[in-house]
Amino acid sequence: MKQFNKFFSKIVFAAITLCLVIACSDDFNLNNLDETLFVRHKNADMAAYIRGNGSEKVFLITLHGGPGGNGLGFTGKAFDDIENQYGVVYFDQRGSGNSQGHYSEDDVSIDLMAEDVLALVKVMKHKFGSDSRFFLLGGSWGGTLGTATLLKDQSDFKGWIEVDGANNPAGLYDLYIETFTTTANTQIALGNSVNFWESVLELVSQVDPVNNLDDFLELNRKAFEAEEKLSDDGFIDSVENGIGGNETFFAYNYLTDLWNNSQISSILDNQGLFQTTDFTSQLPEITIPSLFISGKYDMVVPIASAQNAFENIGSTSKELLIFDRSGHGPMFSEPDRFAAEVLLFMDEHK
Amino acid sequence: MLFTLLFIKAGYGQNEEEEKNRTSILCQTFLDKTEFKIGYSGTILWSNGIAIGAEYLWKEIEKTKERRNTQRTNTHQFLFNGNLGFATNFATKTDTGGFVNFGITWRRTNKKGKQFSIDLNPLGYYRSFLPETYEVNGDKVDKVFLPGRGYYSPSLSIGIGKQRKGKVRSGSYFGVTLSPRFNYNAGTLPTFSLQYGFRFNFKNKKQ
Numbered sequence: 396m397k398q399f400n401k402f403f404s405k406i407v408f409a410a411i412t413l414c415l416v417i418a419c420s421d422d423f424n425l426n427n428l429d430e431t432l433f434v435r436h437k438n439a440d441m442a443a444y445i446r447g448n449g450s451e452k453v454f455l456i457t458l459h460g461g462p463g464g465n466g467l468g469f470t471g472k473a474f475d476d477i478e479n480q481y482g483v484v485y486f487d488q489r490g491s492g493n494s495q496g497h498y499s500e501d502d503v504s505i506d507l508m509a510e511d512v513l514a515l516v517k518v519m520k521h522k523f524g525s526d527s528r529f530f531l532l533g534g535s536w537g538g539t540l541g542t543a544t545l546l547k548d549q550s551d552f553k554g555w556i557e558v559d560g561a562n563n564p565a566g567l568y569d570l571y572i573e574t575f576t577t578t579a580n581t582q583i584a585l586g587n588s589v590n591f592w593e594s595v596l597e598l599v600s601q602v603d604p605v606n607n608l609d610d611f612l613e614l615n616r617k618a619f620e621a622e623e624k625l626s627d628d629g630f631i632d633s634v635e636n637g638i639g640g641n642e643t644f645f646a647y648n649y650l651t652d653l654w655n656n657s658q659i660s661s662i663l664d665n666q667g668l669f670q671t672t673d674f675t676s677q678l679p680e681i682t683i684p685s686l687f688i689s690g691k692y693d694m695v696v697p698i699a700s701a702q703n704a705f706e707n708i709g710s711t712s713k714e715l716l717i718f719d720r721s722g723h724g725p726m727f728s729e730p731d732r733f734a735a736e737v738l739l740f741m742d743e744h745k
Numbered sequence: 746m747l748f749t750l751l752f753i754k755a756g757y758g759q760n761e762e763e764e765k766n767r768t769s770i771l772c773q774t775f776l777d778k779t780e781f782k783i784g785y786s787g788t789i790l791w792s793n794g795i796a797i798g799a800e801y802l803w804k805e806i807e808k809t810k811e812r813r814n815t816q817r818t819n820t821h822q823f824l825f826n827g828n829l830g831f832a833t834n835f836a837t838k839t840d841t842g843g844f845v846n847f848g849i850t851w852r853r854t855n856k857k858g859k860q861f862s863i864d865l866n867p868l869g870y871y872r873s874f875l876p877e878t879y880e881v882n883g884d885k886v887d888k889v890f891l892p893g894r895g896y897y898s899p900s901l902s903i904g905i906g907k908q909r910k911g912k913v914r915s916g917s918y919f920g921v922t923l924s925p926r927f928n929y930n931a932g933t934l935p936t937f938s939l940q941y942g943f944r945f946n947f948k949n950k951k952q
Contacts, residue, residue: 431839431876432876432877432878432879433839433875433876433878433879433892434879434881435880435881435889436880436881440875440892442839489930493839493840495894495930496894496929497928497929497930498930499931500931502931503931517881517884518879518881518886522879642836645790645834646834646836646837646839647791648788648790648791648792648840648936649790650935651791651840654934655930655934658931658932659931662931
């Protein structure tokens, strides 16, 4: 019996030791990364999901839309292709997705969120080495945040990819009125979803000509509906083929994600994100190679926003690509072309 | 508020209904009056875990009502309860945490042993456990030891159950719990979870 107890104790000891070793292990396979880590910065713990092929230590840091979206929301066919060649970092911004912390509403600002992104870069360098190279990609609101980040410090980035990005959120109000009117008249002339487009024209005629949050949110909602109509009428390719599986659904508690989304978006909305924020005059300060991608039928951040950024950015190496079969999600509606263009840009500037 | 109403109902209801206090519980030992429980705790889709706890019987009132010429006797109990649990999401390990809470339970048991209960646990604490975490202060990056955050997390549960009188496995329960986490990001995060498990009274006769 004594011998059995001794043997049993040894087994338990070995098992505990093995568990501790596995738990404390920092080993990772650079060729096939699948790491989740948190960045603690100024009272927030923010999740970063590092995936893909990091063998060259070239990483694409992605900034999701919203405000209040989630990092893994980008995953799908296009980013699977990008992951095959480079490391991709999906980042849950402050107050979004699985990020948590203790801070007050007054602490939150675009400036602080830009510092969070720079903190992520520092952590990546700490973990993967200071010879790591980074590209920054921002989609929609991520375009606003990415622009703010680069204006703070662009020295760590090899290139900037703005996808349907809003670097002038305050200007979206006028862009909505202009784009809605043009698109509605075109679609009515073509006889497509006439009743819907007439309701768009009616909304445009009813909103206050001076930018205000309530009317902005109404126009923003209509923009998403408009894209659905354009998809139904065959102008935008279905996003279903480009969206990933159930991974995102199981990675985020739906209620937590929803609550975080409503909190952070209302905080930034109330700070005047869509009334006062405009980086146009500072865009010449950004000089790293830049790629702007916009869907031809993007109603949420109309194509004129990308054209404005392209014209004003200070980079000598810059390109504007219009995806003819896309709305506000070219990575989902035209995933193959999206991945190919992003990889071409990264190959050229890494 | 809820418990004030329950106490008022328990107190003033006595005038309207035939009722007798069970004095026998006074001479029961601590273990007689304590049930232990173990069960599932989580949201199924996003986090799954286990919770253990104990319930100590504080007051028990038997009420008999006359309905459609038949007498129905229900037992109303007030119990002190404490719970300790742990849940994780296996997908990304970003929603892992442990909780502990204490409070009071009101439970009604009918003649067939079917139970309805409400738990209010004003003393609650949730501690998240994060995976690999690095803290950034200026240009300094440090790995955090045992990363995570603590939140004040009281809870309110509503549930049903089944009593097995005189058995060691003395019952089962199923409930929905609301446990807000206070000062989560810039506000209060409401979280919901399901609880399903079994109660045990080790002083009961073995099955």
